[in-house]
Each structure stands twice: as C-alpha cells, then as structure tokens.
Amino acid sequence: MVKSTPRNLIMSAVFNGRKGERPAVGNPTSIVCHGLMDAAGVSFPEAHLDAQAMADLALAGHEILGFDTVMPEYSVHQESAALGCEVHWGDRNTMPDAKSSPYADFTDIRIPESVLEKPSMRVVLDALSILRRHVGDRVALFGKVMGPWTLSYHMAGTQNFLLQIGLGEKDKVLRMMRQLMPVTVAFAKAQFQAGADVVVLADHVTGDLAGPYHYEELLLPLHREITQEIGGPLILHVCGNCNDRLELFAQAGFDAYHFEWQMDAKTVVRKVGRLLSLAGCVNNPQVLYQGTPDDVHAQARYAIEAGVNIICPECAIPLATPMENLKAIVAAAHEGY
C-alpha cells in the first residue's frame, strides 16, 4: 500500500500504481466557487491576474475543501491573452472570455519571443512556485495548459476553425496548430520547472463539436509529439461525450484522462482503464450545482466503485456551487475503497 499522503495518492493514481488507504480527490479543472473565494479572502478577477491571490485561492481547495491537489489556473485564456486575444477577465460572477480572434484570417501566428514572460503566463508560473514552496511534499500541485486545438479556437474563433475543417482546409488548420504547439510545450515545461507535479492539458476536441475522425487525422499526431516532448506526467482534459474516441486518446501518450459525467464511469474504465488512468466525474450542472451532498456522494461513490483513479468534478464548476457539495466528494473518498 502506498503511504497515503495527498501527494502520494495523486501521483500513484496518475500512474495507476499501488493504492493507498483511500481514493485520491483532485481537481484537474477549477473548483473555485463563491464560498471558496470568501473563505480565501480572494476573488475573481484578481485571482487570474495576481500570483499571490491565485496561489491563495488554489490553496483553499486543499486547506478548506480537503482536496489532495492544488491547481492555480482557473481560466482557459492565459495563453490566448499572451498571444494577442483581447481577454475580459470577468468578475466574481463570470469567468474570463476572449472578445477577439486575432488570427481569424489564418495568417501566420506571431509568437512573442518572451511569451512565458507575458503577464498572463508569468502569473501562473509564479503562483506555482509560491505553492510549491508552501505545500512542499504534502499536496500534489497541478498545472494546466491549453493544447493546439483549443488555442486555435481562441486564435481563429471556434466556429471559423471548425468551418475550415469542414471545408477540407487541412493544411491551413494544421499550420495554425503546428505554430501554436510550441506554446503548449513551452508552458507545460515551464510549469514543471516552477514546481508542478502534474500538468493538465486541455484540448477541447469534444464530441459536441468534432468527430473522432477529425481527432485521429488532425490532432492525434500532434498530441503524440507533445507527449513525447514533455517529460512530466500529463492529464488530458476534453469535455463532452467522447465515448467514440476514448481508444484514440489512449494512443496519444497521456498518463491520464479527465472525463465528464456524460460518459458512464464503468464503461470508460472498461474501455481504456488499462491504458490510461482516469479522473472523473461528478456532474456539474445537475448534481454539484443544483443537487444535494447526498447526490454528490452517490456519484462519487459510483466513480470509486467503477475504478476511477482520481475522483473530481467533471469540469470547471459553476461559481455558485455550494461548498458542502464539494466537501461531499472528499467525504465520499475518505470512506475508502
């Protein structure tokens, strides 16, 4: 049995290794809610823009809610802001949004020479360093980067990017993603250098938008290159129903996959559980946000019994999620296997 500290439980779970006394509870995506902001004394948007505020809020996920991880990146726009998107950082009640698509014409992307020093990137690296020093060996530290598919949504506009794929503009689409890929790799490597134990790579080639054949033809080869280039453990995050492409994800070289409630945990474990570790999957809108702690407990136990390695919300949670519901995930895991 692995010594059951939060960090050990997470790291062992990421590699599908020896079990501890209980399942690991993690947050590959944001668990920030109003209650957590109040408890930490930090709010959005400052937690997107100030390293200490970002770190304080992430730490509250462990110290107040009891998660085994801290993850200090809450938006999907850190990279896109550095690459020229006009980002509105939102407020206490709204997540950041990009207001422009600077490369809608698919011209060559100009990556700033010091892209990692752009404020929206630097803040994440600094927050990770602060957290590493603070949590030491106790808690697992998660970083997060956007993959080239998601970055292309931001650069070209999601509908425009998908239209080009539909129009068969394969070269155009691939050129954009290849130009963006170095940002994903450099940011992930920098996050490991800053102290991250694991980096989540979010790339939204979701079943709601694209087909498995699009993933296989356009993105899987890039994912293979990315996972080869990055030395540390990686969790792939793709929202939506991805049942039809799980086996393809398993071929990409990621250590784990973070999945949504739309996919049955038992089915996901059966399909790819031997090839990938799995993180999931308490439903956000109906259960974490609108349900009761008992509803959350039932879903978390279902995931544990299915054999999911890291128990967590399915995606970034609604900001009005009650804290008791987040604590119910932790309580379910603390009951053990």
Place this chain on the structure above:
Amino acid sequence: MAHELGAIKEAVIKGKHGEIEQLVKALIENKVDLQEIINEGMIAAMDEVGRMFSEGEVFVPEMLVSSFTMKKGLDLIKPLIKDEEAESRGTVVMCTVKGDIHDIGKNLVCMMLEGAGFQVIDLGVDTTVEQLMAKVEETRPHMLGLSALLTTTMLEMKTVIDTLESRGLRDRVKVMIGGAPVDAAFAKEIKADGYGKDAVEAVRLARGFTPEKG
C-alpha cells in the same frame, strides 16, 4: 427535374459549396418553381444532414459547410421570391442569453431552422431581457429560442420567461431552450415549452409548435 433537384440536395448534404450556385442558377433559368427548389432541394437536404448529425455520422464542421452551401443557394433564390409568395413556416427569435457569448449551438439552430423554412431573427449573444422583449413586441414571433452554455447564465432563461409572463406576452410565444447545462427537467422547471438537445431537436420542436397548414 427530379434529377436536378436531387443534385442540389446532394450538393448541400455533401457541402459542395463550389457547385451549388451553378446548379441553382441552372434551375432558375429553366423556370423551375423556386419554392420547389427550396423544399425539395434545400430543406430535404438539411433534414438529411440533421439525421446524420443525430446519428453521429457527421459533426459540427460538416454541418457548418452544409449550412454554408445552403445559404449560397438560398441567397440566389430569395431575392426572386415576391413577399406574398414566400412560404415561411413561422418566425423564430433566437439568442444566447445575457452574460453568455457562446454561439455555435445557437448558430447551428438558426441555420437548421432557416433550412427548414422558418424565418429566423438572430439577436446574437449576450442578449438582455429588454432587447428580447422589444423584439418580441416588434415582430410577434411564433417562437423564442434561448441558448446558454454556462451554468452561470442558464438561470437567465427563467428571467426571460418570467418577464414574458409579467408583461402579458407569454401566451403569444412558444419558448424553447437549449445548451450544454440545461435539460428537459430544467425546461419544465422554468416553464419553457420545450428543450432541444441539439439543432435537430430544435427543428423538431419548432415544427411541432407550428403545424403545417393544410
């Protein structure tokens, strides 16, 4: 004739956007009934695209190209149809609700509704209740389509419905909702008239709200 209409249908289904204008022009020159081109070419094609989407045979990129192709064809036909000859299935005001800027799902619903013969008034994203009420008063639509991708904005749908109630407009308009965080139970809870999980279901709902005449 059936062959030419079939070619148009195939062009839309397969997203042959480079060929559609030539095909439509040929039919227009041959004095083919314009409404027939729309109904048996375009609408029939989008019905088939919708079926393929529902069954996971195609995804959003292909749907976008089919819609793009259809629009190129419709743009040639529409100016030739006199107002009194236009056969609209009904008017739908569509929007993504206040605080939400996600619009692909909403855009697909707009395209599919147009493809199905509805007149669509698209108010875009981040639409306030006041903008919606003004448009409902002005255009007297048969339906209102509300979209949201965020759990933080889905409750705005309830605000819209409550405001329709309080202003005495609710009985005039059917309200359908859609978007990732909502479902049929939520639609019932906020007293919407229907929920569509995707663009195809939205068209099905809209057709149900406006039965064909005759």
